[in-house]
Amino acid sequence: MKQNVVAVVGPTAVGKTKLSIEIAKSFHGEVISGDSMQVYQGMDIGTAKITNTQMQGIPHYMLDIKKPDEAFSVADYQTYVQQYIDQISGNSHLPIIAGGSGLYIQAALYNYNFSEQRRDxxxxxxxxxxxxxxxxxxxxxxxxxxxxxxxxxxxxxxxxxxxxxxxxxxxxxxxxxxNTREQGQSPFNPVFIGLEMERQLLYHRINERVDRMMEQGLLEEVKNLYSLGFENEQSMRGIGYKEFIPYLKGEQSLEASIDVLKRNSRRFAKRQYTWFKNKMNVHWYTVTPDSIDEKFRTILNDLAGILEEK
Incomplete structure (x- = not known):
């Protein structure tokens, strides 16, 4: 019998983290990060990594497992996550993947065939x-x-x-x-719950999130990673970090770097939305900042029915 796995997907800043906690509390779940950047230690603010307080005691996986100078691939993610799904299911809990890295989530939930060839x-x-x-x-x-x-x-x-x-x-x-296109049947019973928001509302929310990150110390976080010599590492090419390198080199103002980060985040949200719309069979729910709690109750009721049918 295949294991049920719930994936909470959608664009950045739409409320995925909060929903994943509500699902976990309602269905005895444990959460696996579906964000390719949250695996890195010391990259907390720029990746919007969940805090211990926000976890509300729910176990979380795929956080802080790599140093910023270590490589991390889709194939690595697939291996880790499939093991965690087995572990969580083995404890009679519901595995929940929450995040916006579409290819990573899809690779974990379907049988992508990555090359087994060892490095030459x-x-x-x-x-x-x-x-x-x-x-x-x-x-x-x-x-x-x-x-x-x-x-x-x-x-x-x-x-x-x-x-x-x-x-x-x-x-x-x-x-x-x-190799990455070869996709077979899922070894699991995946249920995709997608959150979407009217574009201008979402863009406003993204801009506010960036301002909040700056208040929380994002610039200091990037400065620390830069001072440790991680400038050219894979991890520093992520949104939230690469935008500040020109500023740290004296090539761009801080204001311009923040504007670029907001623009890149908005563009990324658009790409995420397109990916999930085109690649996965998602149950979509439109939320607003005011209606999000009410909509979450609807989602939990719907999800209970979906999981009963699986």
Whole structure:
């Protein structure tokens, strides 16, 4: 019998964290973060990581498991989360994934086939030498030829992902795009609950959240990570962190950096919404700041019926 898993999805700042707690309290649940950035230690404010107080005693997973200079992939996320789902279900509790990283959540809940090929150390060294001597664009242009879809997703300066995409092609004859597209039946019974909000309301809420993050010390958080030498790490390319690097280098005003962060967050929300609309079978609920508690009661009632049918 397949295990039930509830996934709370939707754009940033819409109320996913709060809803996941309400579901957990109502259905004896435990929460797994569905945010690819919350795995990093010391990156709390910029990722809107849930606090111990907000958890209300509900167990949470996939938080603070990596240092900011450690790599973390979709395949890593899939492995961790599937183990946690088994563990939570084994304790007769309901696994709840809450977050906005669509590809990560989808990979965890469906049988994406990531390449099992181990890293080829010799090939890795060869590719690294090409970057050192010729720059990353030589490899990026090659990736455009063999896997144009993946090339669009990988910035030339993201050397780690660039090398890995070429490695997969060279060692398996398959593209990274082809690997991540292979999706089978879910090994679980996933139920997707989506929150959406009228766009201007959501954008206002996002802007307010950024202002609140600044008050909570986001700039100090980024400064600390920058001073520790993490500027070029994968973790620092996340929204909430990369926007302040030009300011710390004296290339941009703080006000401009905050404006860029708000703009990037709004654009990200739009991409999240599009992803979940197109990729997953989601039960959508429209909320407003004033009606959110009332709507949560409706969701809990609906979810009880859905889970009974599973």
């Amino acid at each position: 150390k010799q090939l890795t060294e060869q590719l690294e030498k090409v970057i050192q001597t010729e720059g990353p664009y030589t490899l990026h242009n090659y990736l455009k030829k063999v896997d144009p879809e993946q090339a669009k997703k990988i910035h030339p300066n993201n050397h780690r992902r660039l090398i890995r995409a070429i490695e997969i092609y060279e060692t398996t004859g398959k593209t990274m795009s082809g």
